[in-house]
Amino acid sequence: MGFFRKQRYLIDFTLSSLSRRKGKNLGLLLVYALIVFMLASVMLFTHALRKEAGIILQDSPEIILQRMVAGRHALIPADYLDRIGRLRGVSEKQGRLWGYFYDPAVKANYTMMVAEQHELTTTQVIVGAGIARTRGIGIGDYITFRSYDSQAFSFQVVDILDANSELVSADLVLMSEQAYRRTFGVPEGYFTDLVLKVRNPREVRKVAEKLSLKLPDTRPILREEILRTYDSIFAWRQGIVFVLLAGAVLAFVIFAWDKASGLSAEEKREIGILKAVGWETSDVLRMKFWEGAIISLTAFIFGYLAAYAHVFYASASLFDPVLKGWAVLYPEFQPIPFIDGLQLATLFFFTVFPYTVATIIPIWRASITDPDAVMR
Amino acid sequence: MLIELHDIKKVFNQGRPNEFWAIQGISLRIEPKQVSCLKGASGSGKTTLLSMIGCLSRPTSGRIMLGEQLLSGLPERFLTEIRRHTFGFIFQRFNLIQGMTVLENIMLPAYPLGPRHASLLDAAHRLMGHFNLSSKAENRVEWLSGGEAQRVSICRALINDPDILIADEPTANLDTKLSREFMALIDELRQSGKTILISSHDPLVFESPAVNRVVELRDGQLVRDAD
Numbered sequence: 250m251g252f253f254r255k256q257r258y259l260i261d262f263t264l265s266s267l268s269r270r271k272g273k274n275l276g277l278l279l280v281y282a283l284i285v286f287m288l289a290s291v292m293l294f295t296h297a298l299r300k301e302a303g304i305i306l307q308d309s310p311e312i313i314l315q316r317m318v319a320g321r322h323a324l325i326p327a328d329y330l331d332r333i334g335r336l337r338g339v340s341e342k343q344g345r346l347w348g349y350f351y352d353p354a355v356k357a358n359y360t361m362m363v364a365e366q367h368e369l370t371t372t373q374v375i376v377g378a379g380i381a382r383t384r385g386i387g388i389g390d391y392i393t394f395r396s397y398d399s400q401a402f403s404f405q406v407v408d409i410l411d412a413n414s415e416l417v418s419a420d421l422v423l424m425s426e427q428a429y430r431r432t433f434g435v436p437e438g439y440f441t442d443l444v445l446k447v448r449n450p451r452e453v454r455k456v457a458e459k460l461s462l463k464l465p466d467t468r469p470i471l472r473e474e475i476l477r478t479y480d481s482i483f484a485w486r487q488g489i490v491f492v493l494l495a496g497a498v499l500a501f502v503i504f505a506w507d508k509a510s511g512l513s514a515e516e517k518r519e520i521g522i523l524k525a526v527g528w529e530t531s532d533v534l535r536m537k538f539w540e541g542a543i544i545s546l547t548a549f550i551f552g553y554l555a556a557y558a559h560v561f562y563a564s565a566s567l568f569d570p571v572l573k574g575w576a577v578l579y580p581e582f583q584p585i586p587f588i589d590g591l592q593l594a595t596l597f598f599f600t601v602f603p604y605t606v607a608t609i610i611p612i613w614r615a616s617i618t619d620p621d622a623v624m625r
Numbered sequence: 626m627l628i629e630l631h632d633i634k635k636v637f638n639q640g641r642p643n644e645f646w647a648i649q650g651i652s653l654r655i656e657p658k659q660v661s662c663l664k665g666a667s668g669s670g671k672t673t674l675l676s677m678i679g680c681l682s683r684p685t686s687g688r689i690m691l692g693e694q695l696l697s698g699l700p701e702r703f704l705t706e707i708r709r710h711t712f713g714f715i716f717q718r719f720n721l722i723q724g725m726t727v728l729e730n731i732m733l734p735a736y737p738l739g740p741r742h743a744s745l746l747d748a749a750h751r752l753m754g755h756f757n758l759s760s761k762a763e764n765r766v767e768w769l770s771g772g773e774a775q776r777v778s779i780c781r782a783l784i785n786d787p788d789i790l791i792a793d794e795p796t797a798n799l800d801t802k803l804s805r806e807f808m809a810l811i812d813e814l815r816q817s818g819k820t821i822l823i824s825s826h827d828p829l830v831f832e833s834p835a836v837n838r839v840v841e842l843r844d845g846q847l848v849r850d851a852d
Contacts, residue, residue, distance in 0.1 A: 251738070251739035251740075252739060253739075254739040254740070254741065254742070255736065255737060255738070255739030258736035258737075258739065259736065262733075262736060265724075265725060265729065269723075269724035269725070515723075518720070519722055521720075522720045522721075522722060523733070524705070525679075525681055525708070525714055525716075525720070526708075526709075526714065526733055526734035526781065527705060527708050527709030527710075527734045527737060527785065528705070528734075528736070528737050529702065529705045529737060530701060530702075530705070532736075532737045617701070619676075619681060619682040619683065620681045620682075621673075621676040621681040621682035622682060
């Protein structure tokens with residue numbers, strides 16, 4: 250019982266010690282929490298983006314086949330579908346029509362695509378939420394696109410794509426095949442690329458190899474490669490933000506190191522008094538350990554919770570221009586709340602642990618010195 | 626408890642250009658349940674000698690005995706144990722912890738022992754009552770007068786009921802009236818069976834009838850020992 254009472258007295262003293270240096274400790278807590286907030290926001294958000302991309306790509310075709318001419322992506326003739334023939338493992342194959350359209354009105358690129366699952370007439374379109382927001386249009390309104398030969402065509406917006414898929418659909422325009430061919434001048438019998446569904450994921454690479462052999466002027470792109478690309482893009486963007494934040498982190502490290510490694514005369518004197526009145530070195534260390542742990546843990550919890558709210562409830566509004574990276578039509582979407590244990594542990598290890606240890610070293614130095622020398 | 630010093634020497638900054646011999650071979654025997662006063666000018670080595678007796682620092686050479694126990698050479702952990710149970714300190718500048726209340730300062734030495742909170746509070750209140758500090762219990766120590774801070778310092782020194790009280794220049798920051806009051810308290814503590822060791826160059830202290838013995842130091846050496 251005496252042991253537990255002693256720990257309670259030490260924690261009581263620690264809390265009283267923290268409240269005695271309110272200004273200094275609050276300042277430290279604030280800066281510390283801000284750093285954790287920024288780092289955790291970037292980590293949570295990029296992780297959520299990767300996860301989101303993974304979920305969205307889940308239902309996409311396993312293989313995209315593009316025709317290459319002089320190293321460039323070119324239109325692919327429809328008879329390539331017949332030339333593929335019957336490949337073991339391929340459950341479905343079809344041509345796809347898509348492209349980019351530059352809208353000078355808002356200085357943004359749209360992704361135009363033929364709607365496979367929607368019955369649209371030649372004057373109807375479905376647009377992404379980003380376009381609807383930027384152009385200020387809703388269902389029933391008209392939108393005009395200028396075709397490859399400078400003719401203007403008006404389309405009625407019959408639907409707006411679900412905001413849940415906004416990460417990939419913000420800039421999307423879905424139209425009929427006829428309207429698409431007319432807008433871009435793509436002749437009948439040609440597609441932008443072909444898509445193939447493979448039932449068994451283990452056969453995907455084998456099918457891709459066979460495609461390359463059968464159609465040497467084509468390039469198969471696997472879904473897993475797209476996922477990997479997304480992954481590295483988000484990792485790269487995360488890295489960029491970390492570099493941008495490095496200055497702030499460095500300032501904090503210097504600040505924390507200064508605070509942690511140097512004791513003020515008042516703090517040294519206090520340690521001397523405690524030792525003189527009968528506190529053991531371990532008591533002083535434990536008390537100071539609690540002090541460091543309370544500050545760093547509180548800052549970590551506040552910073553992390555604020556980052557969680559920022560990312561999952563405010564859509565990471567501070568970082569989205571850098572992390573999402575769309576030119577103009579930033580998608581507005583609510584990432585699915587998710588915490589990665591390893592990520593949390595890494596952040597904890599690189600913030601709470603070094604601070605607590607750095608705090609202990611100078612205290613240990615002061616507390617192993619004779620109390621008389623410390624007080625002098 | 627008898628305290629014996631055998632050829633104690635203390636040197637600061639040994640081997641450096643600013644090397645300084647604060648104590649140059651002092652042997653002394655301090656009888657229990659008496660008030661002994663170390664007298665001497667500033668820099669004579671009084672505080673250094675007191676801090677070695679009270680296990681706040683270690684001698685460079687020589688032996689310090691507390692009863693049958695050899696103190697010099699004991700590891701820090703054991704010195705802390707002895708300091709905690711045997712000695713109570715009253716410092717020249719009181720050394721109270723600023724920002725804490727009178728009550729918290731008094732209870733501080735007892736925390737590492739982990740006593741029951743109720744009994745610790747009871748002991749602290751009893752001491753505050755005895756030293757006329759009850760009304761100041763919740764006041765922060767920086768708001769106290771010199772005399773009050775001195776009494777808080779005495780209460781803190783007594784909270785673990787030590788056998789030996791060490792007071793370093795206790796009247797240096799007090800006026801004549803408060804100094805007399807302090808010596809009256811010392812006399813009272815002596816009568817209760819405490820061994821008291823005071824360092825001072827204040828005649829009000831070393832000429833006080835409460836003091837049983839005066840030992841004079843000069844330049845780190847013992848020059849006079851009078852009962």
